[in-house]
Amino acid sequence: MLPLSETVTPADRNELADRVRRAAEQGQPVYPLGGGTNLAYGAAPSEPGLGLSLAGLERLVDYPARDLTITVEAGMTLATLAEHLAAEGQQLPVDVPYPDRATVGGAVATGAGGPRQYRWGTLRDYVIGLSAVDGCGTLFSAGGRVVKNAAGYDLCRLLTGSLGSLAVIVQVTLMVKPRPQCSALAACPIPDWDTAEHLLAGLVRTQTLPSAIELLAGPAWRDAPSLGPLPAGAVAWLAVGFEGTDAEVRWMLARLRAEWGETGATVAATLLDRQADPLWKALTEFRQPGPERIADGSCAAEIRVLPGHVVETVRRVLKIDGIASILAHAGNGVVLAHIPAAAVAGLRSAFRASGGSLVVASAPAGTTRDVATVWGPPPGGWTVMQALKCRFDPKGILNRGRFLVADGCR
Amino acid sequence: MIATATIPLLRELRRRLGAENVLGAPSELVVYECDGFTIEKNRPDAVVFPRSTEQVSEVVKLCARYGASIVPRGAGTSLAGGCLPVGGGVVVMLTRMKRILTIDLRNRMAVVEAGVPNLELSRALAGSGFHFAPDPSSQTASTIGGNVATNAGGPHTLKYGVTLNHVLGLEAVLADGSVLQIGPVPDPAGLDLLGVLVGSEGTLAIVTKVWVRLTPNPEDYRTLRAIFTSVDDATNAISDIIAAGILPAAMELMDQGIIAAVEEAYRFGFPLDAKAIAVIEVDGPAAGLDEQERRVETICRRWNAREVLRAADPRQRELLWKCRKMAVGAVGRLSPSYCIQDGVVPRTRLPHILRRIAEIGAKHRVRIVNVAHAGDGNVHPILLFDERDRDEVARVLEAGREVLAECIASGGSVTAEHGIGVEKLDFMSRLFAPADLKAMRRLREAFDPAGRLNPGKLLPSECGASAQT
Numbered sequence: 001m002l003p004l005s006e007t008v009t010p011a012d013r014n015e016l017a018d019r020v021r022r023a024a025e026q027g028q029p030v031y032p033l034g035g036g037t038n039l040a041y042g043a044a045p046s047e048p049g050l051g052l053s054l055a056g057l058e059r060l061v062d063y064p065a066r067d068l069t070i071t072v073e074a075g076m077t078l079a080t081l082a083e084h085l086a087a088e089g090q091q092l093p094v095d096v097p098y099p100d101r102a103t104v105g106g107a108v109a110t111g112a113g114g115p116r117q118y119r120w121g122t123l124r125d126y127v128i129g130l131s132a133v134d135g136c137g138t139l140f141s142a143g144g145r146v147v148k149n150a151a152g153y154d155l156c157r158l159l160t161g162s163l164g165s166l167a168v169i170v171q172v173t174l175m176v177k178p179r180p181q182c183s184a185l186a187a188c189p190i191p192d193w194d195t196a197e198h199l200l201a202g203l204v205r206t207q208t209l210p211s212a213i214e215l216l217a218g219p220a221w222r223d224a225p226s227l228g229p230l231p232a233g234a235v236a237w238l239a240v241g242f243e244g245t246d247a248e249v250r251w252m253l254a255r256l257r258a259e260w261g262e263t264g265a266t267v268a269a270t271l272l273d274r275q276a277d278p279l280w281k282a283l284t285e286f287r288q289p290g291p292e293r294i295a296d297g298s299c300a301a302e303i304r305v306l307p308g309h310v311v312e313t314v315r316r317v318l319k320i321d322g323i324a325s326i327l328a329h330a331g332n333g334v335v336l337a338h339i340p341a342a343a344v345a346g347l348r349s350a351f352r353a354s355g356g357s358l359v360v361a362s363a364p365a366g367t368t369r370d371v372a373t374v375w376g377p378p379p380g381g382w383t384v385m386q387a388l389k390c391r392f393d394p395k396g397i398l399n400r401g402r403f404l405v406a407d408g409c410r
Numbered sequence: 411m412i413a414t415a416t417i418p419l420l421r422e423l424r425r426r427l428g429a430e431n432v433l434g435a436p437s438e439l440v441v442y443e444c445d446g447f448t449i450e451k452n453r454p455d456a457v458v459f460p461r462s463t464e465q466v467s468e469v470v471k472l473c474a475r476y477g478a479s480i481v482p483r484g485a486g487t488s489l490a491g492g493c494l495p496v497g498g499g500v501v502v503m504l505t506r507m508k509r510i511l512t513i514d515l516r517n518r519m520a521v522v523e524a525g526v527p528n529l530e531l532s533r534a535l536a537g538s539g540f541h542f543a544p545d546p547s548s549q550t551a552s553t554i555g556g557n558v559a560t561n562a563g564g565p566h567t568l569k570y571g572v573t574l575n576h577v578l579g580l581e582a583v584l585a586d587g588s589v590l591q592i593g594p595v596p597d598p599a600g601l602d603l604l605g606v607l608v609g610s611e612g613t614l615a616i617v618t619k620v621w622v623r624l625t626p627n628p629e630d631y632r633t634l635r636a637i638f639t640s641v642d643d644a645t646n647a648i649s650d651i652i653a654a655g656i657l658p659a660a661m662e663l664m665d666q667g668i669i670a671a672v673e674e675a676y677r678f679g680f681p682l683d684a685k686a687i688a689v690i691e692v693d694g695p696a697a698g699l700d701e702q703e704r705r706v707e708t709i710c711r712r713w714n715a716r717e718v719l720r721a722a723d724p725r726q727r728e729l730l731w732k733c734r735k736m737a738v739g740a741v742g743r744l745s746p747s748y749c750i751q752d753g754v755v756p757r758t759r760l761p762h763i764l765r766r767i768a769e770i771g772a773k774h775r776v777r778i779v780n781v782a783h784a785g786d787g788n789v790h791p792i793l794l795f796d797e798r799d800r801d802e803v804a805r806v807l808e809a810g811r812e813v814l815a816e817c818i819a820s821g822g823s824v825t826a827e828h829g830i831g832v833e834k835l836d837f838m839s840r841l842f843a844p845a846d847l848k849a850m851r852r853l854r855e856a857f858d859p860a861g862r863l864n865p866g867k868l869l870p871s872e873c874g875a876s877a878q879t
């Protein structure tokens with residue numbers, strides 16, 4: 001996927017920094033490699049370069065559990081992280097696909113956030129400290145190990161979601177949360193789109209505390225895990241996730257049923273704890289479908305709009321492709337859609353007009369995946385972003401051609 | 411004295427904004443010599459009151475043309491000297507941009523101009539079932555733009571997060587006068603400039619408009635007041651509550667010194683012999699609250715709380731919060747001057763840091779009283795003094811420095827919410843390595859290559875010296 005001429009696996013951060021420094025001297029592109037679960041994200045680079053594996057940096061650095069913070073090296077997988085946390089009854093409430101392989105560094109670089117972002121936010125909200133190596137091979141740190149810190153600029157925010165374009169993340173300190181006793185998903189078949197909007201608008205005022213508000217449509221959900229087939233005549237599933245103590249979750253489920261009851265909607269399925277796991281997993285992985293999960297010639301698009309425009313957006317997608325598969329983190333205005341690659345340009349301009357955006361998260365082999373097709377027109381603040389790229393990676397070696405380009409650096 | 415170089419700039423500013431929106435006479439400028447941090451003062455060359463983003467942009471462009479530096483200012487409640495006009499320059503007041511533009515409940519957001527006072531928005535939202543979560547104790551005065559610029563926190567930060575967690579979008583004027591809009595729909599095709607701008611203390615851009623997230627009001631609250639016979643017991647209880655996996659909405663601590671001040675001011679009925687009082691609030695669906703309350707109470711009792719009392723009704727709850735929020739102001743009754751510090755340590759170090767603060771106070775013969783956003787490990791020791799007493803002032807400064815050094819030594823930081831401003835510049839190089847500071851400097855240069863936005867703040871100059879005023 002990436003044009004790697006060689007791959008190295010430094011054993012520690014100093015060795016890694018040395019390697020980047022040497023690459024910078026030679027102007028050799030560097031492609032940081034985490035678990036390799038999301039390498040298709042971003043534009044496809046063409047220049048061969050050095051694969052820089054983080055697999056040698058996977059240590060647990062510090063876990064003062066009673067402080068609810070943890071410091072780990074960037075190559076640790078999310079599954080390992082979750083194990084450490086579970087042992088203390090804690091969790092990182094951010095959903096990342098393929099946790100057995102995905103690394104903390106990779107998740108931070110892509111700014112991961114899944115269905116539970118409605119209640120818990122995204123990874124950006126949890127990174128309180130990090131260490132990274134810039135495009136010159138210089139190691140620097142940002143933030144600290146306290147949950148609230150106003151000292152200096154928030155470089156953690158700058159690097160989270162920067163797709164390795166400014167620096168290679170080598171260590172991360174995260175704020176973590178107590179693990180809820182119980183979790184549940186309640187799903188209701190939606191007869192038509194007006195009802196969908198009506199229910200979503202109602203959820204803004206619900207007395208419950210949803211962790212996730214998900215709208216599921218299209219063939220990918222024809223046999224949604226544990227939900228079974230969508231009843232005839234329905235256009236989508238609306239699924240709402242809850243977490244909390246047993247008593248809280250039970251109360252919220254009952255409350256939701258009552259709130260929906262007033263509108264005539266009925267909860268068709270309630271999945272508790274383990275029963276809900278396969279559906280949570282599917283909701284998390286939809287963003288990064290394996291090749292078997294996506295139709296030929298389709299790509300996975302990530303559309304962002306205001307929450308109140310989600311239903312309209314879904315309808316617009318379906319008008320272009322009646323059998324598109326869609327998952328919306330509806331409470332957050334994130335609409336993920338598997339659509340024909342040819343439909344991207346038209347949809348993009350439609351969403352742009354209303355302040356939204358569309359990014360191609362993964363595209364079929366053989367299609368163009370340059371910066372413009374993947375990311376679309378430059379977002380606001382592009383000049384500043386370019387200036388940042390030039391300052392952190394003046395030679396433009398980090399993930400060259402995937403995201404920010406160091407053109408025109410003086 | 412007005413620097414002669416600023417006369418043509420003043421003339422231009424008056425022409426563009428109207429004379430009534432520009433101050434230039436020394437007598438008028440005195441008010442803007444400092445903010446809530448009064449130890450350093452410097453007079454600006456001019457103060458302007460733009461009424462629109464376009465006017466802010468015009469001012470910035472003019473300043474660029476004349477090479478004048480710019481100091482954005484909201485309500486001026488900064489406790490770190492963020493609004494100090496280092497080396498003069500033009501103070502850009504955002505206080506006349508104070509319209510609440512939209513309240514959009516379907517999208518759970520409000521759009522406000524930067525100068526809207528935090529509490530005004532809460533008032534406008536009353537009865538809607540939603541609120542703006544950041545609740546700094548200065549909320550009656552401080553502006554949302556200022557809250558954004560400092561990434562302000564407050565008691566409810568513990569559960570709801572800091573200002574950054576409640577900002578969906580920004581409109582800001584950059585150093586070249588161009589207007590940038592980020593959000594309110596997040597665009598993944600770029601760097602998180604929003605996250606970088608929030609908390610940048612006016613050094614990267616002037617915030618003119620903010621899209622804020624609205625939070626649904628919790629169904630119910632339980633607000634508890636626990637009375638402890640030692641500060642140690644109180645901090646241990648708080649630390650245990652966090653470690654037990656309970657997530658209260660707020661956990662605030664007041665020590666005996668501050669209780670005395672609050673009691674004199676508000677007569678709430680706090681026992682004066684209590685060594686510490688914790689105000690602990692749990693909120694959410696009513697179904698879970700009794701259990702949380704019971705667990706909190708059990709832990710407090712385990713740490714010898716002699717009384718754990720629940721606010722009986724909304725009025726009592728409000729009064730309890732008022733006492734907590736007005737506590738700092740009430741200190742005025744104890745002493746002619748005071749300096750409120752802002753330090754943060756890992757949560758489990760809370761007992762340690764409060765013990766050390768008491769020792770440091772004793773060592774320097776400085777009276778220190780404490781409030782703390784204890785659940786976050788964020789302490790606000792308040793150092794009392796009389797500014798006419800030179801020797802005492804020196805001891806206060808030294809004690810303050812020692813407290814912050816102790817926060818660093820305990821794995822914490824020198825500010826959790828007030829920011830670096832000019833006050834804490836000297837600490838940056840103790841907190842961060844040269845390479846770390848260099849990375850921050852690059853960020854600043856990317857936004858403001860000429861360094862004209864709020865110079866002398868947040869980052870020590872390259873040679874390590876602090877700002878000279």
Ligand SMILES: Cc1cc2nc3c(=O)[nH]c(=O)nc-3n(C[C@H](O)[C@H](O)[C@H](O)COP(=O)(O)OP(=O)(O)OC[C@H]3O[C@@H](n4cnc5c(N)ncnc54)[C@H](O)[C@@H]3O)c2cc1C
Pocket residue numbers: 445446481482483484485486487488489491492493504524545546547548551552553554555556557558559560561562563564565611612613615616617618738739827828864
């Ligand atoms: C009694 C008291 C209690 C306080 N309690 C708290 C508390 O609980 N939590 C907390 O976090 N803080 C607290 N503070 C500190 C202060 O109130 C906050 O930092 C507040 O956010 C500042 O808002 P302001 O409008 O007064 O900003 P100002 O003081 O006017 O400015 C603060 C900084 O932000 C910059 N700035 C202001 N507006 C803009 C803008 N529109 N664009 C760009 N930059 C701008 C300024 O240049 C300056 O650097 C307290 C202060 C006092 C006096």
